[in-house]
Amino acid sequence: MSDAAVAAVFLLAQNRLLREALAKILGKKTDIAVVGSCVFSSQALDEVTKVAPDVLVMDSFGGGSVELGFLHEVKSQVPELKIVLIGMDPSEQLFLQAVREGVLGYVLEDASALEVVSTVRSVANGEAICPPKLCATLFHYVARQKSSVPNFRVRLNLGLTNREQQLVLLIGRGLTNKEIASQLQLAEQTVRNHVHRMLRKVGAHDRFAVVEMCRMQGLPI
Amino acid sequence: MGQYAYVCSMERGVEKIRVLVANRPRLMREVVLATISDQPDIEVMGEITDDTDIGQVVEQSKPDFVIIALDHMDQRPALCDDLLARHPEMKILALAPERNSSVFFWSVMNIRSARVESSEAGILGALRGKTQLADAVASVRFQ
Numbered sequence: 604m605s606d607a608a609v610a611a612v613f614l615l616a617q618n619r620l621l622r623e624a625l626a627k628i629l630g631k632k633t634d635i636a637v638v639g640s641c642v643f644s645s646q647a648l649d650e651v652t653k654v655a656p657d658v659l660v661m662d663s664f665g666g667g668s669v670e671l672g673f674l675h676e677v678k679s680q681v682p683e684l685k686i687v688l689i690g691m692d693p694s695e696q697l698f699l700q701a702v703r704e705g706v707l708g709y710v711l712e713d714a715s716a717l718e719v720v721s722t723v724r725s726v727a728n729g730e731a732i733c734p735p736k737l738c739a740t741l742f743h744y745v746a747r748q749k750s751s752v753p754n755f756r757v758r759l760n761l762g763l764t765n766r767e768q769q770l771v772l773l774i775g776r777g778l779t780n781k782e783i784a785s786q787l788q789l790a791e792q793t794v795r796n797h798v799h800r801m802l803r804k805v806g807a808h809d810r811f812a813v814v815e816m817c818r819m820q821g822l823p824i
Numbered sequence: 825m826g827q828y829a830y831v832c833s834m835e836r837g838v839e840k841i842r843v844l845v846a847n848r849p850r851l852m853r854e855v856v857l858a859t860i861s862d863q864p865d866i867e868v869m870g871e872i873t874d875d876t877d878i879g880q881v882v883e884q885s886k887p888d889f890v891i892i893a894l895d896h897m898d899q900r901p902a903l904c905d906d907l908l909a910r911h912p913e914m915k916i917l918a919l920a921p922e923r924n925s926s927v928f929f930w931s932v933m934n935i936r937s938a939r940v941e942s943s944e945a946g947i948l949g950a951l952r953g954k955t956q957l958a959d960a961v962a963s964v965r966f967q
Contacts, residue, residue: 619924619943624855642924690851690921716854 609633610727613651614640616662625660628716635723643670652680658727660719662690674704685726689719695740698733699788702741709733747786756820761805768822770797775814775824840865841951844887846872852921856891859944866951875903882911889951894918894927900937904929917950926950 612635616622619642626637639654641647651659659677661670677684687708688701698709708726710719711734722732733741757763763771773783780798784791798810807813818824843866847853853871860866869885872878875892882890892903897920904916908931916929919942926942928950929935940950 617922617924618852618920619941620859620919620947621852621855621921621942623944624858628855628858690849712849712851715850716858719851 609636610658610723611636611638611654611656612658612660612723612727613638613654613656614660615643615647615651616640616660617643618662621662625716625719629720629723632720632724635720635727643673648673648676648680651677651684655681656684658685658687658723660687660689660723663688663692671700671704674701674706678705687719687722687726687732689714689722693734693737695737696788698737698740699744707731709737744788754817754820754822757817757822760820761816763801763804763817767797767801767804768817770794770801771814771817771822772824774798774810775818840867841889842867842869842885842887843889843891843951844869844872844878844881844885845891846875846878846881846893847891847919847921848893849921852893852919856919856947859947860951863948866948878903879906879910882907882914887914889915889917891917891919894920897923897925897927900929900935905935908935917947919947 612629614622614625614629614637616625622640622642626640629635630637638656639650641650661674674686678686685708686704686706687710688706689710690712691697691701691709693711701709708722708731710722710732725732754768757768757771758765769787770783773786778786780794781791783789784794787794801813802808802810805813805816807816814824843860845853845856845860845868847856850873853873857868857871861868869887870881872881878890878892890907892901894901901918904918907914907916908929912931914930917926917940918929919926924942926940926946928938928940930937940946
């Protein structure tokens with residue numbers, strides 16, 4: 604935080620009433636100062652970087668989607684910026700994408716104003732906050748990564764990347780492209796592309812031949 | 825003042841504007857409450873978290889205004905028709921959480937509407953009857 608006791612907060616929201624009321628609610632807290640607010644626009648990035656707040660609070664009403672591209676940009680320009688998303692959809696995929704972009708606070712659309720305040724405060728103090736159900740999603744996601752440690756021989760001899768090896772493990776368990784997509788939080792088309800690329804790389808005719816070739820190289824399938 | 829007359833009170837100078845807050849999601853409802861609850865001329869009759877209760881609560885509390893959620897900018901909420909049919913003296917403000925516009929509905933023979941800015945000034949102006957409705961009526965079309 605720019606001051607030991609006060610977190611500088613910037614509000615980025617489409618709805619003016621939300622900006623005004625949140626500024627009013629947050630402004631009443633002695634440990635929070637609202638240093639700016641604006642609507643999503645082509646100038647929003649400049650506005651945020653110019654003020655360089657400790658915490659950026661962004662809303663996402665209307666379908667729960669959020670400007671992931673904007674998050675990426677703003678984090679690359681102000682890497683130490685802490686971001687809180689409010690009004691969010693409980694979608695696991697959107698949540699994980701937001702976490703990948705460096706979001707530290709994820710507040711659902713049915714949250715109260717008090718929860719927004721408490722999330723801003725916690726994030727400003729270096730914590731990460733999300734709903735318990737999505738926290739479980741995060742734990743499961745990290746746990747799945749453990750079972751997919753890449754195999755050096757598979758990479759060297761077959762040229763398969765870490766992600767491709769991850770897919771081979773799941774294909775080996777009999778998962779469909781759709782199930783793999785859901786487990787890895789990817790689009791089904793992305794999985795199809797990966798599989799197609801793997802078949803080409805190793806010269807196999809079907810996905811199970813790739814699994815067999817990887818098993819022979821020592822991949823624990 | 826436009827094409828409606830307030831039953832409430834500001835014109836009589838004694839009573840407060842009685843408002844029932846029933847919009848969604850929860851954060852937007854609390855945002856509205858934070859905006860209007862400290863106004864000396866506005867009395868919050870209560871908040872409703874479930875639309876199914878609204879008819880009964882309106883019947884009991886007789887508000888001047890009800891604030892509800894607007895899911896589609898070009899579609900009048902069915903709730904609006906039901907409430908204004910039963911309480912033609914009441915006005916409804918419908919807020920779209922992701923937009924900068926809200927819509928104000930009232931009934932004079934049939935249901936009229938006008939667009940209102942979703943801001944503190946816009947909402948308070950609408951509740952206090954300061955919205956310039958005459959020009960705005962034609963700008964909103966509803967199915």
